[in-house]
Amino acid sequence: xxxxVIATATVAALVxxxxxxxxxxxxxxxxxxxxGSSTKAPGSPDQALPAEAAPTPSxxxxxxxxxxxxxxxxxxxxxxARGPGWKxxxxxxxxxxxxxxxxxxxxxKLLAGELRIAYGxxxxxxxxxxxxxxxxxxxxxxxxxxxxxxxxxxxxNGPDEAGVFYGxxxxxxxxxxxxxxxxxxxxxxxxxxxxxxxxxxxxxxxxPDWIEDRLREMADLKLNxxxxxxSDDQAFRIQSDSHPEIVSTPHLTKAQVRQIxxxxxxxxxxxxxxxxxxxxxxxxxxxxxDLQLRDVQGRAVKGAVDISNPASAKLIDxxxxxYRPLFPAGFWHLGAxxxxxxxxxxxxxxxxxxxxxxxxxxxxxxRVQDLATGWLNDRADVVRPSGKALKAWNxxxxxxxxxxxxxxxxxxxxxGKEIGARPxxxxxxxxxxxxxxxxxxxxxxxxxxxxxxxxxGRRIYEQWTPLVLRGTTPVPAEYGKQxxxxxxxxxxxxxxxxxxxxxxxxxxxxxxxxxxxxxxxRTPQLPWADFQALANRL
Numbered sequence: 001x002x003x004x005v006i007a008t009a010t011v012a013a014l015v016x017x018x019x020x021x022x023x024x025x026x027x028x029x030x031x032x033x034x035x036g037s038s039t040k041a042p043g044s045p046d047q048a049l050p051a052e053a054a055p056t057p058s059x060x061x062x063x064x065x066x067x068x069x070x071x072x073x074x075x076x077x078x079x080x081a082r083g084p085g086w087k088x089x090x091x092x093x094x095x096x097x098x099x100x101x102x103x104x105x106x107x108x109k110l111l112a113g114e115l116r117i118a119y120g121x122x123x124x125x126x127x128x129x130x131x132x133x134x135x136x137x138x139x140x141x142x143x144x145x146x147x148x149x150x151x152x153x154x155x156x157n158g159p160d161e162a163g164v165f166y167g168x169x170x171x172x173x174x175x176x177x178x179x180x181x182x183x184x185x186x187x188x189x190x191x192x193x194x195x196x197x198x199x200x201x202x203x204x205x206x207x208p209d210w211i212e213d214r215l216r217e218m219a220d221l222k223l224n225x226x227x228x229x230x231s232d233d234q235a236f237r238i239q240s241d242s243h244p245e246i247v248s249t250p251h252l253t254k255a256q257v258r259q260i261x262x263x264x265x266x267x268x269x270x271x272x273x274x275x276x277x278x279x280x281x282x283x284x285x286x287x288x289x290d291l292q293l294r295d296v297q298g299r300a301v302k303g304a305v306d307i308s309n310p311a312s313a314k315l316i317d318x319x320x321x322x323y324r325p326l327f328p329a330g331f332w333h334l335g336a337x338x339x340x341x342x343x344x345x346x347x348x349x350x351x352x353x354x355x356x357x358x359x360x361x362x363x364x365x366x367r368v369q370d371l372a373t374g375w376l377n378d379r380a381d382v383v384r385p386s387g388k389a390l391k392a393w394n395x396x397x398x399x400x401x402x403x404x405x406x407x408x409x410x411x412x413x414x415x416g417k418e419i420g421a422r423p424x425x426x427x428x429x430x431x432x433x434x435x436x437x438x439x440x441x442x443x444x445x446x447x448x449x450x451x452x453x454x455x456x457g458r459r460i461y462e463q464w465t466p467l468v469l470r471g472t473t474p475v476p477a478e479y480g481k482q483x484x485x486x487x488x489x490x491x492x493x494x495x496x497x498x499x500x501x502x503x504x505x506x507x508x509x510x511x512x513x514x515x516x517x518x519x520x521x522r523t524p525q526l527p528w529a530d531f532q533a534l535a536n537r538l
Contacts, residue, residue, distance in 0.1 A: 003182065010467050011295050012250050014488075015131075021039065022231050022269075029104070032310065032438070034160055035405060035430070036136050036220035038239065048401065053213055056243070059164055061184070062082070062085055063082040063084060064082070065081070065082055066078075066080045066081055066082070066083070066085065066183040066184045067080065067182060068080075068182070068184075068186070069170060069173070069174035069177075069178070069180065069182055069186065070173075070174070070177050070534055071161075071169075071170050071173040071174060071177070071538075072221060072512050072515060072516060072534060072535055073079070073221065073222060073515045073516040073518075073519035073520060074457045074516065074519075074520065074524065074525065074533070075170060075186045075188045075525070076115050076188050076189065076519075077185070077186065077187040077476055078182075078184055078185070078186050079184050079185040079186075079187070079370070080183075080184045080189075081149075081150065081183040081184040081185070082183060082300065082377045083149070083150065083151075083183030083184075083441045084152070084183065085160070085177060085180045085181055085182045085183045085260070086128075086130075086149045086152065086153065086154050086180060086181045086183075087179055087180035087181070088115045088116060088117050088175065089126060089128055089260060092110070092115075092117045092128040092129060092130070092329075093117055093118040093119065093120035093126075093128075093129050093130070094108045094109075094111050094112040094115070094117060094118070094119050094120065094129070094131075094132065095108070095119075095120040095123045095125050095129050095130070095131050095132070096131070096132050097131060097132065097133035097134070097278060097510060098122075098150055099186060100132065100134045100160035101121070101122060103104060103134060103161055103475070104133075104134065104164055105121070105159060105163065106266050107132060107164055107165045107168055109226075110168070110176075110266075111130065111168040111171070111172065112440070114158075114172050115130075115171075115172065115175060115368035116398060117130075117212070119198065120288060121250070122303035125153065125165075127151070127152050127153060128152055128153065129153055130153070130154040130155075131153065131154070131155050131156070132156050132157075132163065132164050132167075132168070133155070133156070133157045133164070134158065134159070134160070134161070135157055135158060136161045137159075137381070139252075140158060140159040140163065141189045141190070142159070142160055142189075142193065143158075143160065143162045143163045143166060143189060143190050143224075144158055144159060144163045144187075144188065144189030144190075145157065145158035145163040145164055145170075145186075145187075145188055145189070146158070146167070146185065146186065146188075147165055147167045147171060147182050147185070147186040147188070148184075148185045148186075149181050149184060149185075150185075151182065154171060154181060156168060156171065156456075159350050161268065162163045162224070162268040163189070163208055164261065165219075165267075165268050166188070166222050167186075167188075167341070168253050168270075169219065169220055169222055170188065170243070172220070173220065173538050174321060176537075177534065177536055177538050178411035180245065185236075190222065190518065190519045190520075191466075191518065191520050191521045192466055192484060192485035192486070192518045192519075192521070193224075193484055193485060194224070194225055194369050194435055194484045194485030194486070194487070194518075195222070195223045195224055195225065195485050195486070195487070195492070195514075195518040196218065196223045196224060196225030196226055196227065196269070196485075196488075197214060197218055197223065197225070197226055197227070197487055197488050197489075197507075197511060197514065198226075198229065198230045198437065198487045198488065198489035198490065199211070199214070199226060199227065199228055199229065199379045200231050200232070200436070200489075200490055200491045200492045201229065201237045201305065201492075201493070202229055202230050202231055202232035202234060202235050202236065202237050202283070202492075203232055203235065203492035203493065203495050204446065204492030204495035205235075205237060205250045205251070206284065206425070206500060206517075207500065208252065208256045210500045210504070211226075212259075212260060212263055213504070214226070214504070215263055215264050215267055215269055215445070216261070216267065217508075217511070218269060219268070219269060219520070221344070221508060221511065221512060221513070221515035221521055221537075222515060223269065223514075223515055223518075224268055224269050224412065225268060225270050225272055225331070225485075225487060226264060226269055226270070226271050226272065227272045227274060227275050227333060227487060228271055228272065229274045229276065229279065229333075230237060230252075230273065230275070230276065231274070231275045231276055231281070231283065231284070231392045232282065232283065232303075233247075233280055233282025233283060233302065233303040234248075234282065234283065234495075235248035235251075235283050236248050236251070236283040237250075237251045237252060238251055238252050238254070238257060238323070238326075239251060239252065239253045239254045239257075240319065240322060241322065242317065242318045242319065242321075242322045242414065243284075243287075243318060243319060245287040245288075246283060246284045246287045246288075248283060249519070252293050253394060254326060257326055257327075261326075261327060261329070262329060264329070264377065265294045265328070265329070265505070265537070267438070267484050268431060270329035270331055271327055271329055272327075272329065272331040272332065272333050272391070273323060273327045273332060274332075274334075274335055274391075275317050275319055275320065275323070275335065275376070276333075276335030276336075276337065277305065277334070277335050277336070277338040277379065278281055278293075278304060278305050278307045278312070278316075278336075278339050278372065278375050278482065279303050279304050279335070279336075279337065279338045279340060280303050280335065280337070280338065281303055281304070281316075281491050282302065282303040284305070284315065285303070285305065287448050288315065289478070290308065290311070290314065291305045291306060291309060291311060291312045291352075292305070293305060293306040293340075293341060293351070293458075294306070295344075295350050295351060296349065296350055296351065301340045301341065302340060303338075303340065304339060304340045304341060306354075307354065307357075307371055307372065308353050308354050308356070308357035309443075311378075312325070313375070313378060317379070317380065317382050320379065320380065320382045320383055324386050324508045329388075329392075329536050330387065330389055331387070331388055331389050331391060332382070332383045332388040332389070332390055332391065333391040333392070334376060334380060334392045334393040334396075334409070335377050335392065335393060335396070335411070336372075336391060336393055336395075336396025336397075337393035337394075337395050337396055337414075337418075338393075338395065338418065339372055341354055341368055341372070342368060342369055342372060342398075343418070347367070347368040347369070348367060348368060355367065355368055357371055358370045358371035358374075360504055362374070362403055363402060365402055366401070366402050366403075367399050367401060368507060369398040369403045369405050370398075370402050372396070373397075373398055373403050373404060373405055374403060375400055376392060376396055376405055376406075376409070377406050377515065379404075380406050380408075380409055383406075385455065387396065388408060389408075389411045390406070390408060390409045391409065391411075392409050392410075392412065393411075393412050393414060393422075394411050394412065394413040394415070394421065394422070394427065395414075395415065395418045395421050396425065397409075397411060397422070397432075399422060401424065407431070410432070410433050411427045411432050411433070411434045411435070412434075412435045412437055412485050413427070413434050413435070413436060413437065413438070413469045413470065413514060414437040414438070414443070414489070414504065415439045416470040417439070421507065422473055423470060424469035424470050424537070425475055425479075426447070428475060428479040428482050431482075432482070433482050433484050434469060434483050434484065435484050435485055435486060435487065435490050436466050436468070436469050436483060436485065436486035436487075437487055438464070438468060438469055438470060438471075438486075439452070439489075440470075440471055440472060441455055441459060441460055441463070441464040441468065441470075442455060442460070442464075442486065442487065442489055442492045442510075442514070443455065443489050443491060444488065444489065444503075444506065444507055444510065445491045445493050445495055446490075446491065446492045446494050446495060446497040446503070447493055447496075447497035448492025448497075448499075449494060450493075455505060455510045456509070456510065457508075457509030457510045457511075457512060457513040457532070457535075458509075458513070458528050458532075460510055460513035460514055460517065461517070461524065461528055462528060463515035464517060465517055465521050466480070466483045466485065466486050466517065466518060466521055467479075467480060467483065467521070469483070480521075485518050486514060486517075486518050487513050487514075488507060488514050490503060490507065508535075509532065509535060512531075512535045513531075514532070
C-alpha cells in the first residue's frame with residue numbers, strides 16, 4: 001500500500017493558521033457613492049449642495065479572513081477566504097451529486113441526521129445545501145477529500161467514498177465545535193493508510209453495544225481499523241459451528257459479529273480478526289488437551305499447541321476457513337507471538353519432537369524456529385486465497401533460519417522486550433512493511449501488570465510518531481513509507497481491573513492523540529492544553 005502525503009499548505013493557509021482572528025483590512029472595498037453625489041466633504045468650495053439630501057448608501061458587509069476549522073485530527077491544508085461560512089439553517093439539506101447516490105447515500109443520510117437537516121434524495125443543490133460528490137477523475141490520494149465553503153453552500157468531493165466520508169466528519173466537527181464551518185477550502189488526506197484501535201475481547205468480554213460505540217468514536221476521528229483479538233488462553237469469544245466445544249461464555253454470536261462488521265463498513269472501518277497461533281491457544285486446548293505442547297520432561301507448556309502434530313494445524317485451519325467469510329474486510333491477523341517453545345535457552349533440547357519435525361521438513365540444519373516459521377506460512381496459505389492482507393506480530397518473525405516468513409505478511413511491531421525480539425530496523429532493512437503498536441506508548445493493559453502503565457494522550461501527542469516503533473527512539477525518516485500506520489491496543493490481562501465504561505474513558509484522549517499523529521505525523525500546531533480543550537468541546 002502506498003503512503004500518500006499532501007503537500008504543505010499554501011502561504012495563504014499558513015497565514016490563516018498564524019493569524020487566528022483577522023479583522024477587516026484597510027483595503028476592504030468601500031460602499032459605492034450614490035448616483036450624483038460627490039466623494040468630497042460637504043461644504044467644500046467646489047461642491048454644490050443638492051436641492052434634496054441624497055439617500056445614505058447601505059454599507060457593504062465585510063468579513064475577516066477565515067481560519068481553518070478546529071477538528072481532531074486537524075485538517076492538513078486550509079485556503080482562507082472572506083465570507084459568512086456555513087451553518088445548518090431551516091430548509092438546508094444534504095444532497096448527493098447526480099450519479100453518486102448509490103455510492104454516497106449512506107454518508108449523506110448519516111450527516112443529515114447529525115446536523116438535524118433534511119436529506120434531499122435525487123435533488124439538485126440549492127443555496128444553503130451540503131453537496132457530496134465523487135471525483136470523476138479519481139486523481140486524489142485514497143481517503144482524501146476537498147471541502148469547499150462558498151456562496152452559502154458546502155461542497156465535499158473525494159476520489160472515493162471514504163474520502164467523502166472524512167469530509168463529512170470535518171464538517172460535523174466544525175459545526176459542533178464552533179457552530180459553523182468557515183469560508184474557504186480544506187484539502188485533506190491521511191499520512192498513513194492504517195489507523196485504529198486493537199481490542200482484546202478474549203480475556204474480557206465487551207458487549208456489542210460497547211464495540212459499536214467505539215466504532216462511531218473511531219469514525220469521527222478518521223480511524224479505519226479495529227483489530228479484534230478474540231482467541232487467547234482465557235477464552236474463545238466468537239460462536240463457532242466447526243468447533244463449538246472451544247467457545248466460551250459469554251461470547252459474540254455470528255449475528256452480532258455481522259452487525260458489528262456491517263456498521264464498521266458503513267463507517268469505513270475494517271474489522272481485522274485475529275486467531276492467535278501457535279501460542280495463546282489455552283481456551284482451545286481445554287477442549288483438545290491431546291494437542292498440548294509438552295517439553296522433554298512431559299510438562300505442559302501454557303497456551304502452546306504441538307506444531308509437530310498435524311491435528312493441531314487441521315483444527316486451526318478449520319477455524320480460519322470458517323471465519324474468513326464472517327469478516328469481509330481486507331485484512332487478517334495470524335498472531336504468531338510468544339510461542340513458548342522459542343523462549344527457552346535451548347529449544348532443540350527442550351522440545352526434541354519439534355526439532356525432529358523441523359529437520360524432516362527443512363533438512364538437517366533446520367531448527368525449531370524454522371518449524372514455527374513454516375506454521376506461520378502454512379496458515380497464511382489458508383487465508384491468502386481470500387485476498388486479505390496478512391499480518392503477524394513481530395516476535396513471530398525469525399532471522400538466520402533456513403526458511404523465512406512470507407514477504408507479504410505485514411509486521412505488527414509491538415515490543416523489543418521479549419526474548420529473541422529483534423529491533424525494528426532489521427525488519428525495515430529486509431524491505432518489510434510495519435504497523436506501529438509500540439508497547440511503550442500504545443498499550444492500554446488493564447491492571448497495569450508487568451511494569452505497564454496506562455498510556456496518556458499527552459505523551460502520545462507530544463512524544464510519539466509512527467517512526468517511534470520501539471521504546472522512545474525513532475527509526476530514520478527514510479523508512480517512513482514502510483511504516484503503514486499505528487493502532488492503540490487494549491489488552492485485558494487483568495480483566496476485572498476496569499469496567500467497560502472505565503476503559504472507554506481511559507482510552508478517549510490516547511485515541512484522539514493517536515488519530516492526530518497518524519493523520520499528520522508532523523508536530524501538531526496546537527499545544528496539548530488546547531488540543532485537550534478541543535477534544536472536550538467536540
